[in-house]
Amino acid sequence: MFPDEFEYVEAESAEHAVELLDEHATEEVELLAGGHSLLPAMKTGLSSPDVLIDLGSVDELRGVSADGDTLSVGATTRYTDFLDSDDAHEHAPAMAEAVAQVGDVQVRNRGTVGGNLAHADPASDLPAAALTSDATLVALGPDGEREIPVEEFFYGMYATDLAPTEMLISVEIPSASDAVGAYAKKPSPSSGYAMIGVSALLDVDGNTVREARVGANGAVGQGVLLPSVADAIEGEALDEDSVAAAAEHATEDVDEAMLMDDIQASGEFRAQLLEVYAERALLAAMEEASAPAAAD
Template sequence: MIPAAFDYTRPSTVDEAVAALAAGGEDAKVLAGGQSLIPVLRLRLAAPTVLVDLGGVGDLRGVRDDGDALVIGATTRHADLVRDPLVAEHAPLLAQAAAMVGDRQVRHLGTLGGSLSHADPAGDLPGVAVALDASFEIAGPGGRRTVGAGEFFVDFLTTALAPDEVLVSVRVPKLPGWTTHYEKFTRVAQAWAICGVAAAVRRENGSIAEARVALTNMGATPLRAGGVEQALAGASATVDAVASAAGRAAEGTDPPSDVFASAEYRGHLVTVLTKRAVLAAGGIG
């Protein structure tokens, strides 16, 4: 199908982008990589009056070291995350998950900020952002503010972004002493996750001192598996201990039932993937 008619603007600064969104009102949309927006436009599931293309805002791209964290521009491509040496060194979980997004063509066009702002619960990167305790810098008419990943994802396809705000960057804390892994199950290659698990583990003296586990597609937003994290804290770094903790992965979740999997199946699958992810992250087995 052909999209409905719209106006198009390509600002060169963040302030210009915010002003364009404010002028366009609730019917304005941000265009980053377009991998989520363009299909929706073609199907006329959305009909914005204005598209604000962020491709000309150079300040929104790239990865930089900021002491105890990495700061990643919102329009940084997935493919850039996969091959960036700073991400590989300090946030390998993000690079691993970005390598699983769509296919090669999608990864060379899609952006980190676009994926996070779209907030599809089956997307790979929102759960990773939650597991890494990332925070988001947002620019709007009233200035800039910072929102943690746990508060950024509000509901299905809904974030804390106001219609006249732009996601500027993602701050990812470095996690020295932690090891990570992302486990994903799909119906076919290059598809959305039926279920996914992002795990980060810190070991001390043969035990798991601390763990973070975030779940993909187990509710309307990415979720922290609090029961698993509680069970793993101080547990021995053994297969049996991890398997026991993983059995709590579905607690407090509300997975969807759709043509790809039932809620019951996802509830079982998440325990399997959680065990795999934590074992791989912790080098256990």
């Protein structure tokens, strides 16, 4: 299928993109980054923008850098470039584990970290990892920059705190260089999206979990934290028994009435998957924590 007609504009900078958003505020406008979500939606008629603003030439929106205790990721940084960054693996292990499981090589070569988060697909892989990583989303609008804590960013299915005249410019992640991260998902056999995906970030001292953050995709209409799982594993010796016991709490933090129910899986099945994949994510983190350190 072919998309409806639209006006195409190439942004010269982040500020120029915001000016264009403001200029076309009364029209339906979409930002083009990697395009893996937007272009299929346009071809099927699910999205029909009047104006398409291409961010592909805005170099300032790309890149990964560590500054002190913060990892900064440009919004249009491609997945593959994120994974090629040693800083990303060192400072954002939970995010790195999730990015590595996005789509396939072709998707990771074109798709972008910020595009994934701004699109807010409940079945995408990064919202839970961003929540687990305690990220801050930096938006740029006509009034300047605005920092949005990740727990306030997602409002529901395909809905975020971004205003129509704002755009995501970077993702700021506090360094978790002393922690281990993991991501486990049940991929849809048709799309590779997460029927359920669970992200875990554990700060382990010896064999004891000092601090934990656990989050999930695919359960409800947005990524969510699972604090009951985190509370259950904190202070415990990290072993198969403690992991299994913690995972049993996975459904306590989601409203059963809000569990997604579609052709991929029923809400009841997703609840079962949530416990299973919470356990798998914690087991993967346990294996990482017990792995010998790589030689210098």
